[in-house]
Amino acid sequence: MIKIDGFVLLPGYQTNTWLIWDDTTLDALLIDPAAPDPDLERKLLTRGIKLWGIINTHGHGDHIGGNGFFKETFKCPIMIHEADAPMLTDNKKNLSEYMGTPLPLFPPDRILQDKDTIQMGEHQIKVIHTPGHTPGSISLLIKKFLISGDTLFEMSIGRTDFPSGSYSQIISSIKDKLFILPEDTIVFPGHGPRTSIGMEKQNNPFLR
Numbered sequence: 001m002i003k004i005d006g007f008v009l010l011p012g013y014q015t016n017t018w019l020i021w022d023d024t025t026l027d028a029l030l031i032d033p034a035a036p037d038p039d040l041e042r043k044l045l046t047r048g049i050k051l052w053g054i055i056n057t058h059g060h061g062d063h064i065g066g067n068g069f070f071k072e073t074f075k076c077p078i079m080i081h082e083a084d085a086p087m088l089t090d091n092k093k094n095l096s097e098y099m100g101t102p103l104p105l106f107p108p109d110r111i112l113q114d115k116d117t118i119q120m121g122e123h124q125i126k127v128i129h130t131p132g133h134t135p136g137s138i139s140l141l142i143k144k145f146l147i148s149g150d151t152l153f154e155m156s157i158g159r160t161d162f163p164s165g166s167y168s169q170i171i172s173s174i175k176d177k178l179f180i181l182p183e184d185t186i187v188f189p190g191h192g193p194r195t196s197i198g199m200e201k202q203n204n205p206f207l208r
Contacts, residue, residue, distance in 0.1 A: 002123065004145055004188055010034035013062040014191050018147055020120065020140075021049060027121030030054045031140065031147050032190060033066030041073055052120045053110070056080040057149025057190060058137040059087025060162075061096030061103055068106040077109035079118065081129060084136025085111055095162065112138060128177050132170020133158035139178060146187045146197070152178055154187075154195040157206045174200075174207060 005019045013034070021028035028049045044051065051074040056064050059080060067078050067088070080088060089105050091097040112118075114129035118140075126141040130151040137158070140147040150158035152174050160167040183198030200207065 002143055002145065004147075006188065006194075007037070007040055008034075009037045009040065009066060010062055015062045016188065016190055016192075017066070018188050019044075019049075020125070020142060020145070020147070022121055022123065025121045026050050027052055027123070029118070029120050029125065030070055032057055032063040032149070033070050034062055035065040036069035037066060041070070044074075050121075051076045053118065054078045055112075055118065055125075055140065056084070056088070056108075057139065057147065057151075058134040059084035059094050060134065060150070061091070061094045061099055061101070063149070063190065064088060064094060065096070065101075065103050068104050071106060078106060079110040079112050080108045081127075081136035081138045082111045082113060083131070084134050087134075087136075093163075114138075130170075130173035130177055132160060132166050132168075132173050134162070135164050137173075141181070141185075144182060144185050146178070146181065146185050148178065148187050148189045150190040152187060152195075152200060152204075153189045153192050155200070155204055156192075157204070158190070171207065179207075 007017045015034040018031040087094040091102040096103045116127040118125040128139040133150040185197040
């Protein structure tokens with residue numbers, strides 16, 4: 001059975017790091033590791049988790065700060081959409097330089113595009129390109145679970161006032177690519193609590 005566990009590794013930014021895993025085979029993917037975290041590392045090693053990869057939903061510093069730490073421990077690839085790939089090797093582009101916490105930089109091992117699939121044991125995760133917060137923002141769909149990154153939040157949407165953000169694009173991404181999913185799809189956002197597609201279609205003030 002697929003399970004999703006959430007961790008807040010960077011409390012100052014309340015960034016959600018998600019672990020998608022199969023509780024039978026222990027195959028897993030780590031989404032948006034916000035910071036190095038020895039406690040989470042120990043939990044995964046103790047469970048015997050088999051990490052197939054690290055996926056960044058976009059390239060902002062508060063979502064990529066743990067990339068190298070977990071990559072080096074689990075010897076697994078880092079994946080990101082092609083449009084955000086330059087953010088993994090430039091602290092000005094990923095904004096960490098301006099946050100006052102420039103990051104160790106690790107280039108991606110795999111470049112993602114819209115409609116790609118990512119293997120996790122016997123499961124496949126679909127990549128949905130959802131630009132707006134950044135040009136290369138993606139959401140990830142596995143069964144009826146959606147990791148939405150900083151595109152869709154509970155009763156809100158991602159910021160578009162950062163460099164290369166686009167309000168019209170993020171609205172289009174949500175309406176045309178996410179709101180076509182079944183209403184009982186559970187949404188796991190980059191910040192804040194989980195929600196559902198049906199809840200946001202009916203109640204999100206930015207999208208009604």
